[in-house]
Amino acid sequence: MSQTIKLKKGFDLNLAGKAEKRTIEVPQPETFALKPTDFSGISRPKLVVKEGDNVKAGSPIFFERNVEDILYTSPVSGEIVEIKRGEKRKVLEVKILADKQVEFENFKKYSASDIGSLSKEDALEQLKKSGGWANIIQRPFGCVANPSDSPKSIFISAFDSSPLATDYSYVLQGQEQYFQAGVDILKKFTSGPIHLNTDGRAEVSQLFSQVKNVQLNTITGPHPAGNVGVQIHHIDPIAKGDIVWTVNPVGVARIGKLFIEGIYDTSRLVAITGSQAKERGYAKMFAGACLNKIETEGDDNRFISGNVLTGEGVGAEGYLGYYHNQVTIIPEGKHEEFMGWILPSTKKLSFHKAFGMLTFLNGKDKEFVVDTNTHGEERNFVVTGAFEEVTPMDILPTYLFKAIIAEDYDDMEALGIYEVIEEDVALCEFIDVSKNPIQEILREGIELIKEG
Structure with missing residues (x-):
């Protein structure tokens, strides 16, 4: 039987730069990348290609050693031009020089x-x-x-x-x-x-x-x-x-x-958004596309694969995440403001009325231009009760985060860690006056529970 759920807790971020409902042209980039880090749970990827190999869209690139029959495949056809590795030769990304016309495995x-x-x-x-x-x-x-x-x-x-x-x-x-x-x-x-x-x-x-x-x-x-x-x-x-x-x-x-x-087609219409995007709309892109063909306003911008709360800052030469259907481009926040953290303002978006009290006088239709400035640095964990106001779930996020920091397995389970992943607590990170990496803390707790 269908259900109707009405939620009161939460917070809408009304930002400038919405995508218009029209299709825009973004040229196909020269390179694409498949990144094992896009797939949570892939800790030991095993490559089945090497540099110089030619692949089609749907050709296998790697698999997880513990589940060998699930293949992670190329989003486009072309030549494997680089396998980028990190510490201990961990595979970070497999870069593909794409054909102009994509060919698919059948x-x-x-x-x-x-x-x-x-x-x-x-x-x-x-x-x-x-x-x-x-x-x-x-x-x-x-x-x-x-x-x-x-x-x-x-x-x-x-x-x-x-x-x-x-x-x-x-x-x-x-x-x-x-x-x-x-x-x-x-x-x-x-x-x-x-x-x-x-x-x-x-x-x-x-x-x-x-x-x-x-x-x-x-x-x-x-x-x-x-x-x-x-x-x-x-x-x-x-x-x-x-x-x-x-x-x-x-x-x-x-x-x-x-x-x-009979083809595995990862292309889709991706929303090009953000105040610094020169043209905002929907562009057809394959998974893993390089973002360097998207035109912007200004030079010093943050390219985010995904949204501003949970997306990944990848840079203008970075790649679209496998699960992302949105690209957000906003200004970098490298400037300093004298007492910017305490002065009331009509231009700043804030959940806390004490810090952004005048923003609430603008009404719900006011659109805000935001940058990457955190307006403060990480400090001791302050208990404000605000996390509970933006989490429309019967859990206690403040105590859950504390249990994770303390590595208290019993409390983590009792306080609801099975019910949440990073996106569910992203608003907590946005409104946190302590500037803690809440999403990273939660993922650490999830990994502890999985290993335990």
Whole structure:
């Protein structure tokens, strides 16, 4: 039965630089990169290519040593020109000099009627060989799902509430057949429901309202209402030992296209956003695309693959993350302000009325230009009670973070670490007056729990 969830806690960051609902041209870059670090849980990647090899889109690049039959494949065709390594020869990225015309590996095609009778084993085999399995993320821990697990349910958030977020209804126009096929494939892996969650503050697109084999739920509230972790918490909470899978809407359509067209196509419309982007709209890009073809205003800018809360600062010569459907470009914050941390201002975005009291007089429609300045440095952990105001979940984030710092396993479990990943606490980091790396702290706790 469908559910309607109304959330009050949270905080919307209304930033300047939204993507217009139009397609813009960004030339295809010369190079692309597949980064093992994009895939949480990949600690020991084993390469199956070397420099000088030629690959197609869908050709295997590496696998995780502990799960050898799940392949991570090339997003484009071309030549492997560099394998970048870090400490202890850890693979950081595999760089591909792309062909001007992308060629794809061919996988088996299925009609819509054939997908209904396709066995789970055949579907799993195609997903693992093509690279499509990487679209399925497991909760708890937010890592690539283990195909031997049976999730109690699968969640798809049909909207993103993060700053300057991608509009999935626009991005997936004309892909209704692929999206339905993706849902039908996913349904083979769970005896429970597939929850498709829509935004109660916007009109529901027919793309989502007409989908079969899903439970359509409505979520209303400020960010992080669009986070799938928040939705799981209110609809089908995770206890110790539970497994839930999540898939991004773009990933669902990508899986569907794999079975209908027989190709693994990582291209999608990516939202080009931020106050420093010269042209804002949606550009067709493959996963791992170099961002150096995006034009900007000014010279000293931060290129973020993703959004300002959870994205990765990659630089103008950096690469689009595998799971990112958005690029954000904002000014670098290298300037200093005299007493900038205490003076009231109408130009600064702040959750705390004591610091940005005048911003609340501008109304909800005021758009803010933000930079990377943190307006302070890391200091002792201050308990303000603010974290609880932006976390619409029945957990105690302040005490959870303290338990992680203390490496108290029992308290971590009792305080809800199975229910959250980095994106669910990103607002806590944004409003933290102590400037602590909250998302890093949470990931350290998750890794401790996994190893324990």
